Amino acid sequence: MPKVGMEEVRRRQIISATVRTIHELGYEKVTLGRVARTAGVSAGLVAHYFRDKQGLLAATMRHIADELRMELSRHLATAHGPRERLDAILNANFAPRCFAPEIVSAWLAFWGQAHSDPKLTRMQRLLRRRLRSNLAHPLRQLVPDAEARRIATGMSVFVDGLSLRHALGEEGLDRQQAHAFARDYLQCQLANAPERAEEAHDVQAA
């Protein structure tokens, strides 16, 4: 069976098995052996490709983070104007591939591990920053800067809250409902925020 170029295939296989294992048994029950069995390979192979349990988990987190980033690019590609961009960001975060039960379970698990693992901490901080700044940018075209920052933070917190509840299997919070809640938050905040200051007016007036 040893074919050349299996590495990428195996990595995918094993990472996918890891996500499934986290979802089904919970983070603490994730062992190299179980992941290997789920992936249909030997335990040694997992260590061979990821060196470490930590390495495996880090790679897994990186993978789902990458998926999110790619989804985001895809959605942003066709978005024009601030409102469309904001919607695109939400669409990406609540896309089936990113908001799937398995995936949010994994997020939850990784959140719980952030304290112990500095590498995880760093990755997560980065992701949060990126989401916030992605949101803040179009928001600044609609409302004053301070408001934009505040709303961006609130949005990203709310999105995580929705993920958390989804991961916990809350009834009445399936993907679409969660998405609606997020949209509503944005809508509500924009409705209550003061409009953007003068120059914007001038431009529009011109």
Add this chain to the structure above:
Amino acid sequence: MPKVGMEEVRRRQIISATVRTIHELGYEKVTLGRVARTAGVSAGLVAHYFRDKQGLLAATMRHIADELRMELSRHLATAHGPRERLDAILNANFAPRCFAPEIVSAWLAFWGQAHSDPKLTRMQRLLRRRLRSNLAHPLRQLVPDAEARRIATGMSVFVDGLSLRHALGEEGLDRQQAHAFARDYLQCQLANAPERAEEAHDVQAA
């Protein structure tokens, strides 16, 4: 030197050590031995009082849930009218004793374990329901039922999101700022919600 009535003291001691251990090392690193050392007792004693690792963790979760409930009673005791009740609920959830870093770390940890442990699942579902119903009740006096339910859910999701971020040590989200975000959410939602329908008013007026 077998002293009588040590049981309660010991339990408190050990639970407190558990919370600290979760906060400092993360859930997966919690072992009976470490908890025991932190509490200054022998490992055997922990088993003696809590039978089990699961038992210890369950008791710990029950403990912080109880603290929250007591805090809530205290705050609700002096609240009059729907707005005051809503504020009281938020005040309880963001009280220093309930929103402390150690405590939110523990919540996060328990969320992560909910999948594996049905007992935890049940306790958490109960807590969420209680918070939502606590919120829904006064809300119903201010806005139509459907809106009240929606806002209650959104609020409780948002509160969890804020806890999560606080546990992750997000800068710019200390206790007071988190509290402010939650208040703002409520404010914003109420401002945008339709008022409670007329007939109701009429009925009350009558």
Add this chain to the structure above:
Amino acid sequence: MPKVGMEEVRRRQIISATVRTIHELGYEKVTLGRVARTAGVSAGLVAHYFRDKQGLLAATMRHIADELRMELSRHLATAHGPRERLDAILNANFAPRCFAPEIVSAWLAFWGQAHSDPKLTRMQRLLRRRLRSNLAHPLRQLVPDAEARRIATGMSVFVDGLSLRHALGEEGLDRQQAHAFARDYLQCQLANAPERAEEAHDVQAA
């Protein structure tokens, strides 16, 4: 079975088993499991008392070093004059308890590990220094300082060489023969060395 105060007993038991295991199977085959089985305890207990494989090995080396030191004290206690002291040192190093096959096997094993383990390196350097200085002291009363140092070094090297060969099971080098070789080395070196310079004689004569 859990009696209080077993610690010392167990440590001895396990260390003795370690020495035997090294002798019978060689250093590389020493595993906690094998040592435990030989000692008649569980593998976990070994870890419990010595924390580590390294810890076990270090403790073992310390043990046999201590034995040597005690043997030396015993022999030196009744020795008067430089020649008697020199003989006492050799008698200690070739005493049945210190030059037993098991023990020299262990020495050989530890020599081989010195490179990898700084702690071992340090202990061994200390032991060598002590032997050399123990020898140099009485030698200085018999021959000039430079000679004394040289002979002390040569002796200690030769003793190690004899241990090495004994450990390798060389025929014609049992304990007594090895001892005789060492005595001969000393004798031969002293016979060929210049006597201690005159003034000393004068002083003593005076």
Add this chain to the structure above:
Amino acid sequence: MPKVGMEEVRRRQIISATVRTIHELGYEKVTLGRVARTAGVSAGLVAHYFRDKQGLLAATMRHIADELRMELSRHLATAHGPRERLDAILNANFAPRCFAPEIVSAWLAFWGQAHSDPKLTRMQRLLRRRLRSNLAHPLRQLVPDAEARRIATGMSVFVDGLSLRHALGEEGLDRQQAHAFARDYLQCQLANAPERAEEAHDVQAA
């Protein structure tokens, strides 16, 4: 690109890497993987050429034994008379190529393994015998047979002791100093030994 005649090149490469690895990490840390990486080839290749870890180690030991033998031939080629032959033997044993730190480290490592591996035991016994007999032969021309045997054994033990200490990195025992110690041993023993029978009689008769 299967080139012909690579075999010898590869074997040398790999054996050299093995010696270096033993020296740097210690015998127990020698793994096929590490040796392969040091040699700049794949792990599989090592197995291919040496079949086995044991095989690799045996080949390595054979290699350094061969080097010593060749060095010895070279030095003996130009030696005339017993004293010159004795010096030549020492010169060979302390030649830079044979007494290098890497090499003596390897000797030490192999000594430690002799117990476990009968093949190693046999090879080492052979080497010791050869050295002793090489020494005994010229010695017999200088001193009575019993003395010759004794001195030959003592010399070979002393040489090993010096190697051991050199491998342990003893300060004040570099190659030249070790060599001097060995020469001194020989000198000292010869000075104290009775002369060889026949002529000795004549001398005494005179």
Add this chain to the structure above:
DNA sequence: TATGAATGAGGATTCATTCAT
């Protein structure tokens, strides 16, 4: 000739748990 994929066994280590005192 040479590689890289893959396995499986073995060993260190950690822990929950039990039990006698």
Add this chain to the structure above:
DNA sequence: AATGAATGAATCCTCATTCAT
């Protein structure tokens, strides 16, 4: 009430080894 001794299971990880290409 409390301890400390002791076990055994579980898990991570490392490696020698084999095999297809």
